Amino acid sequence: MGYEYALVHLVYTIPPAIALSLLYAPLCTKLDLYKIAFLITIAVVSTIPWDSYLIRTKVWSYPPDVIIGPTLLDIPLEEVFFFVIQTFNTSLLYLLLSKPILHPIYLVKEKASGKWKFIKIFGQVALALGLKKGIDFVMNKGENLYLGLILVWALPFLFLLWSLSYQLLVGLPVTSTLIPVLAPTLYLWVVDTLALKRGTWVIESGTKTGLTLWPGLEVEEALFFFLTNSLIVCGLVAFDNAVAVLNAFPAHFPHVRGLPSPFQLIQALTLPAAAYDDDRILALQQSVDRLKHKSRSFYLASSTFQGRLRIDLIILYSFCRVADDLIDNAKDVTEAREWLQTLKTYLDLSYGHAEIAGDGQIRQARDANQGRATLFVMQRFPPEAHLTLLMLPTDRLDKEPLYEMLKGFEMDLLFTSSSGPIKGEGDLDQYGARVAGTVALLCIQLVLYHYPGTSDKKAKKLMLAGHNMGIALQYTNIARDLSADARLGRCYVPPPWLKKEKLTIEAFINGLKQGGDDFFAKKVGIVRGRLLDRSFSFYEGSVKAIEELPSATRAPMRVAVESYMQIGRELRQPGYSVKAGKATVPKWRRILVAYQALKGPQT
Numbered sequence: 292m293g294y295e296y297a298l299v300h301l302v303y304t305i306p307p308a309i310a311l312s313l314l315y316a317p318l319c320t321k322l323d324l325y326k327i328a329f330l331i332t333i334a335v336v337s338t339i340p341w342d343s344y345l346i347r348t349k350v351w352s353y354p355p356d357v358i359i360g361p362t363l364l365d366i367p368l369e370e371v372f373f374f375v376i377q378t379f380n381t382s383l384l385y386l387l388l389s390k391p392i393l394h395p396i397y398l399v400k401e402k403a404s405g406k407w408k409f410i411k412i413f414g415q416v417a418l419a420l421g422l423k424k425g426i427d428f429v430m431n432k433g434e435n436l437y438l439g440l441i442l443v444w445a446l447p448f449l450f451l452l453w454s455l456s457y458q459l460l461v462g463l464p465v466t467s468t469l470i471p472v473l474a475p476t477l478y479l480w481v482v483d484t485l486a487l488k489r490g491t492w493v494i495e496s497g498t499k500t501g502l503t504l505w506p507g508l509e510v511e512e513a514l515f516f517f518l519t520n521s522l523i524v525c526g527l528v529a530f531d532n533a534v535a536v537l538n539a540f541p542a543h544f545p546h547v548r549g550l551p552s553p554f555q556l557i558q559a560l561t562l563p564a565a566a567y568d569d570d571r572i573l574a575l576q577q578s579v580d581r582l583k584h585k586s587r588s589f590y591l592a593s594s595t596f597q598g599r600l601r602i603d604l605i606i607l608y609s610f611c612r613v614a615d616d617l618i619d620n621a622k623d624v625t626e627a628r629e630w631l632q633t634l635k636t637y638l639d640l641s642y643g644h645a646e647i648a649g650d651g652q653i654r655q656a657r658d659a660n661q662g663r664a665t666l667f668v669m670q671r672f673p674p675e676a677h678l679t680l681l682m683l684p685t686d687r688l689d690k691e692p693l694y695e696m697l698k699g700f701e702m703d704l705l706f707t708s709s710s711g712p713i714k715g716e717g718d719l720d721q722y723g724a725r726v727a728g729t730v731a732l733l734c735i736q737l738v739l740y741h742y743p744g745t746s747d748k749k750a751k752k753l754m755l756a757g758h759n760m761g762i763a764l765q766y767t768n769i770a771r772d773l774s775a776d777a778r779l780g781r782c783y784v785p786p787p788w789l790k791k792e793k794l795t796i797e798a799f800i801n802g803l804k805q806g807g808d809d810f811f812a813k814k815v816g817i818v819r820g821r822l823l824d825r826s827f828s829f830y831e832g833s834v835k836a837i838e839e840l841p842s843a844t845r846a847p848m849r850v851a852v853e854s855y856m857q858i859g860r861e862l863r864q865p866g867y868s869v870k871a872g873k874a875t876v877p878k879w880r881r882i883l884v885a886y887q888a889l890k891g892p893q894t
């Protein structure tokens with residue numbers, strides 16, 4: 292009896308497990324725990340018979356004075372624990388690095404022949420050839436035996452996983468495929484070198500090639516760790532592939548539970564890629580791209596939401612952004628008004644079915660209207676907006692906030708060089724309510740749809756708080772964009788506030804456009820401070836309500852709100868950093884704020 296092997300765990304495998312657990316804890320979801328448990332079960336069940344065979348046939352052994360004693364099918368408990376901890380560590384690294392990824396955008400609808408069929412077959416042939424080699428090594432026994440046993444055990448699993456999820460394995464960024472394989476592999480190579488040198492475990496000399504990757508590291512051991520980490524990562528990718536299919540295609544899978552059953556996972560993985568809805572995939576790709584490039588705060592926040600709620604929020608963002616941009620980027624007010632009208636007609640058509648009451652006819656009328664809405668979108672909107680408009684989940688969003696948002700955009704068209712729609716604080720509150728309070732209502736509606744069970748009374752309370760939180764964010768947005776808005780000829784600051792600083796709208800806009808002197812800058816600082824005070828007063832009044840949202844959505848909502856409000860906090864610091872004319876939160880601080888928000892409410 293000895294503690295050598297146990298010490299390897301104590302020094303090399305348990306500390307990274309603790310560090311990764313602490314780091315990942317705030318990001319961890321029930322689905323993540325399910326994934327890890329699933330992977331560990333498969334890893335242990337599939338490795339035990341193989342490892343037991345190796346020990347019983349004396350391919351490798353453990354000197355009795357390095358292990359504590361208890362065994363399972365001749366495998367020392369330390370070794371069984373190794374399967375668990377390695378799977379745990381590699382899984383956590385994978386999950387951490389994959390958090391920002393929305394997996395459905397990497398799915399590809401396949402044609403009967405084409406690039407993807409070739410890629411799939413190429414991988415399968417390579418793995419089959421490796422397996423054939425392994426079988427030869429095993430049959431011939433001798434010094435290639437251990438190498439052969441590793442190949443014969445690992446490659447059939449890899450073949451299966453590749454066949455099921457080659458699209459994601461090829462398409463995903465290397466940060467969520469290669470890196471979680473290579474980083475732990477390299478680490479375990481070093482640990483193994485030390486263990487073999489110390490004789491913690493021994494490969495018998497008659498069954499190994501004798502080749503080393505570096506002094507002290509047998510090639511068999513190197514290959515073993517590479518393949519086991521590959522199996523773990525491929526298993527996780529296959530799991531994510533299944534969840535991506537379940538979440539992306541409601542037409543195939545109308546009802547998806549938070550924790551899909553193994554049967555549903557297999558159903559999703561075996562859905563032929565030719566049956567994927569490529570319009571939906573493209574809509575998601577375009578929406579994620581838009582979100583990534585237009586809003587750093589919401590892009591970061593979106594990665595903390597899960598499943599179909601995450602998808603719906605991203606499409607909602609994309610819709611709001613498309614609508615806002617169509618109006619903001621119009622060449623003149625006349626064109627902007629035309630876009631407003633076009634957007635209203637789109638909503639009229641999309642929600643038209645609600646007007647047509649009458650039992651059996653509702654469905655028919657809805658289909659007819661959807662057809663007309665689709666045609667209208669194709670004819671009247673630019674191509675890059677089509678899919679976002681067509682995928683907007685109108686069946687789970689009330690129409691009123693959407694129309695109200697358009698009214699807010701209409702207010703943007705009322706600005707002249709010396710006046711605008713904002714005459715006082717009340718108008719600015721109303722503007723914020725229209726362009727941002729509405730967005731909050733829509734977000735909360737999606738939350739309550741995907742996580743049902745909130746009472747009507749509570750829902751109303753949440754809506755009110757969310758609405759005010761939207762206004763808070765809009766005040767911060769205005770405080771940040773004073774100069775950018777001035778360049779567009781817009782001043783959202785209530786004139787009485789300007790008057791107090793002895794400024795007119797015209798003077799304020801011109802000063803911002805031209806830079807202004809220190810005296811002017813001071814006045815801008817005072818006005819900005821007032822906007823931020825109002826922003827934080829709305830924020831303070833609503834922030835507690837986040838903790839009353841369905842539990843799985845609290846932390847992500849905190850991230851969305853806090854990441855944006857951080858802009859306001861930065862603006863209050865002298866010398867805040869500015870990018871492309873806008874105050875910005877440095878990336879590392881944004882991540883830190885999001886991380887803190889995930890951990891719990893601010894005290």
Ligand SMILES: CC(C)=CCC/C(C)=C/CC/C(C)=C/CC/C(C)=C/[C@@H]1[C@@H](COP(=O)(O)OP(=O)(O)O)[C@]1(C)CC/C=C(\C)CC/C=C(\C)CCC=C(C)C
Nearest residue numbers: 586592593607608611612727731756757760761764768836
């Ligand atoms: C996580 C995720 C993907 C969320 C999506 C949120 C969403 C749908 C945002 C729409 C944004 C948008 C383009 C709206 C058009 C009108 C507009 C410009 C509003 C301003 C947003 C700023 O967006 P922008 O793209 O310009 O971002 P940058 O400034 O460039 O970074 C607004 C400031 C309004 C945004 C308002 C919200 C997201 C509502 C916030 C409130 C909640 C989520 C409710 C919180 C819940 C409780 C109970 C308090």
